[in-house]
Amino acid sequence: MTGPHQPRNEPHFIEPPPAVPADAPGAQALLESVRRLRRRQAGPLLTGYLVFAAISSAAPDVLHRRIAGHLSVALLLLLLQLALIAWTLLGHNRGYADVDAATDRYRRGLAEHTRRAAP
Amino acid sequence: MKWATVHTSDPNFVVLMVFLVLCGLLWFLTGSADDDAAMFPLPDRHGKAWQSGLAISGESLSAVTLMALVGLVSFTGFDGLVLSLGCVMGLVLLAVLIAEPLRRAGGHTIGDALAPRFAGRSVRTALGLVTLGVCLPYLVLQLTAIGTLTAFAIGYTGTATRTAAVLVNGALMISLAVSGGIRGTARVQMVKVVVLFGVLTVVAVLVLNRSGWNPDRLVGAAATRSGLGDAFLGPGVQFGSGPAAVMNRVGSFVTLALAVYCLPQVTMRVLNTPGARATRSAMRWAVTQLVVVSALLAVIGTGTVALLGAPALHAADPSGSSSLLVLASALEPGGKLMSVVFCAVFLTALSTVADVTVAAAGAVVRDLLPGSGTSEPNGRRQERLARWWAALIGVVTVTVAVQAAGWNLLVLSTFAMTLAASALGPVLFYGLLWPRFTRLGALWCLYGSGALTVLLIAVSPLISGSPAAAFPGHDFHHTPLVNPGLVTVPAGFVLGWLGSVLDRHGASVPRHAAHTTVGLIRSSSD
Numbered sequence: 001m002t003g004p005h006q007p008r009n010e011p012h013f014i015e016p017p018p019a020v021p022a023d024a025p026g027a028q029a030l031l032e033s034v035r036r037l038r039r040r041q042a043g044p045l046l047t048g049y050l051v052f053a054a055i056s057s058a059a060p061d062v063l064h065r066r067i068a069g070h071l072s073v074a075l076l077l078l079l080l081q082l083a084l085i086a087w088t089l090l091g092h093n094r095g096y097a098d099v100d101a102a103t104d105r106y107r108r109g110l111a112e113h114t115r116r117a118a119p
Numbered sequence: 120m121k122w123a124t125v126h127t128s129d130p131n132f133v134v135l136m137v138f139l140v141l142c143g144l145l146w147f148l149t150g151s152a153d154d155d156a157a158m159f160p161l162p163d164r165h166g167k168a169w170q171s172g173l174a175i176s177g178e179s180l181s182a183v184t185l186m187a188l189v190g191l192v193s194f195t196g197f198d199g200l201v202l203s204l205g206c207v208m209g210l211v212l213l214a215v216l217i218a219e220p221l222r223r224a225g226g227h228t229i230g231d232a233l234a235p236r237f238a239g240r241s242v243r244t245a246l247g248l249v250t251l252g253v254c255l256p257y258l259v260l261q262l263t264a265i266g267t268l269t270a271f272a273i274g275y276t277g278t279a280t281r282t283a284a285v286l287v288n289g290a291l292m293i294s295l296a297v298s299g300g301i302r303g304t305a306r307v308q309m310v311k312v313v314v315l316f317g318v319l320t321v322v323a324v325l326v327l328n329r330s331g332w333n334p335d336r337l338v339g340a341a342a343t344r345s346g347l348g349d350a351f352l353g354p355g356v357q358f359g360s361g362p363a364a365v366m367n368r369v370g371s372f373v374t375l376a377l378a379v380y381c382l383p384q385v386t387m388r389v390l391n392t393p394g395a396r397a398t399r400s401a402m403r404w405a406v407t408q409l410v411v412v413s414a415l416l417a418v419i420g421t422g423t424v425a426l427l428g429a430p431a432l433h434a435a436d437p438s439g440s441s442s443l444l445v446l447a448s449a450l451e452p453g454g455k456l457m458s459v460v461f462c463a464v465f466l467t468a469l470s471t472v473a474d475v476t477v478a479a480a481g482a483v484v485r486d487l488l489p490g491s492g493t494s495e496p497n498g499r500r501q502e503r504l505a506r507w508w509a510a511l512i513g514v515v516t517v518t519v520a521v522q523a524a525g526w527n528l529l530v531l532s533t534f535a536m537t538l539a540a541s542a543l544g545p546v547l548f549y550g551l552l553w554p555r556f557t558r559l560g561a562l563w564c565l566y567g568s569g570a571l572t573v574l575l576i577a578v579s580p581l582i583s584g585s586p587a588a589a590f591p592g593h594d595f596h597h598t599p600l601v602n603p604g605l606v607t608v609p610a611g612f613v614l615g616w617l618g619s620v621l622d623r624h625g626a627s628v629p630r631h632a633a634h635t636t637v638g639l640i641r642s643s644s645d
Contacts, residue, residue, distance in 0.1 A: 027636045034639070038552070041215040049208055053372035056201065056354040057365040063197075064353035070338040072352035074197050081204060082410065085211050089403055092215050096399055103639045110640075 026106045033102055037095040041088050048084045052077055134458035135273070142291060142469060158300045158477065158505035159227050159485075159498070160391070168397040170309055171388065172404025177308040178385045179210055179409060181257075182468035183264045183440075183532065185315075185416070190439025192420025193432060196341065196351035198358075199420055203413035205372060209379025210409055214402035217380070218389050220551040222398045223638035227301070228478075229386055229543065230486035233550040235634065236626075237558040245565040246546070247486030250383045252569065253539045254479035255516060256531040257382075258472060262289050262520035263528060264440065265468035271441060272461045278524060285520050292469050293513030296476035297506050301391055304473045308388075311463075311470040312408065318463040319415040322443075325450045326422030337418075340425035347429075363599035374604030377540035381547050383478040384471075395642030419446065426450075476516075480509035527589045530581045533602060534572065541568040541607035545615045553619075554631040560619030568611035575603035 055077070056063060063074035184206065192199030224232035230246040237243075266285030270276050273284075296304060330337035342351040350356055358364040358371075379385065392398045423446040424432060435445045447460040484505045523531075542565050549556040549564070575598060576582065582589050584596035600606065619626065 027632070030639065031632055031635060034635070038216060042212070045208075045211060045215065049372070049376065053369050056372075057368045060353055060355035060360070064349045064355075066349065066352065069335040070342060070352060071335075072197075072349070074353040075200075078197075078200055078204060081208075085207065085406070085410070088211060088215060089406060093399065093403070096219075096396075099639075100396070103642075107640050 026109055030099075030102055030106050034099055037099060041092055041095065045084060045088045048081060052081055134455050134462065138458075138462040138465070139291075142466070157302070158480065158502050158509070160300065160302050162225075162391060162393065166393040166397075168393060168400035169404045170305075171392040171397070171401035173312045173408060174305045174308040175385060175388045175392075175401060176210065176405035176408040176412075177312040177467075177470060178382065178388050178474060179206055179379050179405070180315075180412060180467070181261060181471040182464055183260055183528075185464060185467055186264065186268070186440040186443060188413075188416045189420045189423060189443040189446075190436075190441075191357070192417055193341075193423040193442045194345075194429070194439045195356040196345060196347060196421075197353050198356050200417055201354065201372070202375065203416060205375030206379050207406065207409050207413060208376040210385075210402070210406050212376060213380040213385065213389070214399070214406060217547055217551050218398045218402050219395050219642070220635070220638070221386060221389050221547070222392055223395045223635075223642055224551065225390070226485075227387065227390060228481050228485045229381075229383065229547060230482065232386075232390065233546070233561070236550055236556070236631070237561060239558070242558055242561045242565075243486045245562055246543075247482045249538065249542045249565050249569055250482035250486070251479055253535050253543065254383055254475050254482070255512070256535040258475050258479070258512070258516040259519045259523055260528055260531040260535065261468055261472050261475070262292070262516060263523045263526070265465065265472075266520060267524075268441065268444070268461070268464065271436075272444065272457070281524060282521050285517060288465075288468070289472075289513060289517035289520065292472035293476060293510060293517070295469065296473040296480070296513065297509045299473060299477075301387065301477055301481075304470065304477055305388065305391070307466075307473060308470045311466045314466055315463045316408070316412060316415075318460055319412060319419065322447060322450065322456070322460065323415045323418040323422070325456075326418055326426070326446075329426060329450075330422065334418075337421055337425050341421045344428040345424045358601075366599075366605050367601050370600065370602040370605035370608075373608050374537050374540045374602055377544040377604075377608055378536040381539055381543040383482065383539075383543075384474040386547070387474070387478045387481065395638070419443065422446065476509050476513055479512050480505045483508045483512070527581065527587060529587075529601075530576065530589050533581060534576055537576070537602065537604050537607055538569060538572050540604055541572050541611040544608065545611040548612075549615050549619070554628040555619055555626045556615065557619040557622040557624065557626045559622035559624075560615045560617070563618030564611050564615035567614040568607050571610050572603060572607045575600060575606060579603065 056074070063072060063077065065073050067073060067076060184202075188199060188202055190199075191202055221232055224235070226232045226234070228246070229250065230243040233246065234243050262285055265288055266281050269284035269288060270281040273280070295307065299307065327334070327337070330340065338352070342348055345351045347356060354368065355364075358367045389398060389401075392401045420442070423442045427445065427449055432439065432442055432445060435441065443460060443464070444457055447457040450456055484501050488504065545564050545568070546561050550561065578595065578597040579600055580588060580596050581601055582596065583591075584594040585591065588596075
């Protein structure tokens, strides 16, 4: 057991990198793809949640109505929210796989660009 | 109704004692390897994403949230389910918006992660202060609640017993934080998630068994025995009706989701995932686990009122926070189930308090103390300081928790969650995702929305003007908002934007772009 007095003497976190490749070819496209992915996922999720909040607050009586058995409109909307969350997380996985591929391509392109530019 | 008495001759007492001994053994488990006991360990690149996921989901479900969820579902029905949805939504927002950029930014605190964006120490100091402002009420809340619950569970509800329970629990939890560090407490968090999942599954299965494995019959019985009828199946019971109720309801929707996504202990766990890409898997694990636990709690909450009825629940505990224990006691009268459930809740409180203490100590040492925030060479000094600060924070919160017996705990939870959602939420969002965010915007947001939160809570019915207020004999409330999040959260975002737009120094957009690009490239080689 390591006592509290024996922490590993190494840097606690990585310092920020130097500002190099943001203006390199493809960097802006890569950043835009990340931003687009974030918008595509967070947009429907937040919209759905806020619509749910608005309906719950503005028209609670409508949500009390039963659809089948004891399943009310409110419970159905709650289940739809869960479905939206599942869909968002699956999309997140797929979307970032594309971004990872684009990042890897960019990294290889950058290495090639640096090699060519070297004297 | 006597439901929770445990005497030394009782098998329940044996279960509790064995459990407390096991909790003591966690002290050894938390410091089992080199670097594991460190307050600021290096990120463990060989760690597993699912382990980080379990720890993150555990952070988002505190003991108070757990007990409140069951009580709220059993007392209000659908409004309790919405509280669960808010917690889940907070984690999903964290997953899709900021988890990966936060991990790429690195460090141990939110201040560490955002420091490279802002020159000087002013933003770091403000972040440290707000983090403490969130953590301290949160700690007092958890300690007070678990102290009261412990006294209740062992069958002695007097002030002396409650004080002793807070002191013993607090000492155990703080020693765990001081000895375990970040990774040690993560291990306890994982144990807690597994234990809690198992115990809740058993209780939910017993509830479904009692209702003949027919969920529709269970919901029907709950609606009838709650005395609410169809109102149990929809929103409106918790806040009532009218414009103030609508504002409080929307405020609670917004506050809860945004608070969970930026709670200091949650972001601390995200910062300690094995790598930026592993953060995605970790977050999927976290959300899935939280959805499953929320579903179990929904079944248990519904079953509580279906099996016992609202009058019995109100008679046992009008606040509803003991509903889970009341149900366990009713499912197996005289058996060990109630003690086992209590042990799971206690473990939840233990891990939450230890983690929040570590997060608060980290904020003090990394963000607030002079000369802090540097990576090296004062690592050993920071380690030592962090442990001392963890102990000091623990002593202060235990002292306040002992005094907090008769307080309205809703004030503490509302303040902590609203401050997190209004100040930390916008700064994390802008700081990680908006290239034009500036130092001035961050300061306006942190101090402006923080002050607004304090002001609106001070003039709310939580403090005065109602029988349940902190000062029921006074009336200086000027707003009907019990939850000011509807005002403070948008104000936080507006102040952050306005400060950045009006800042004549502006922000270095290319620097932010370069930082993001390099982060993406580095994470691709994780």
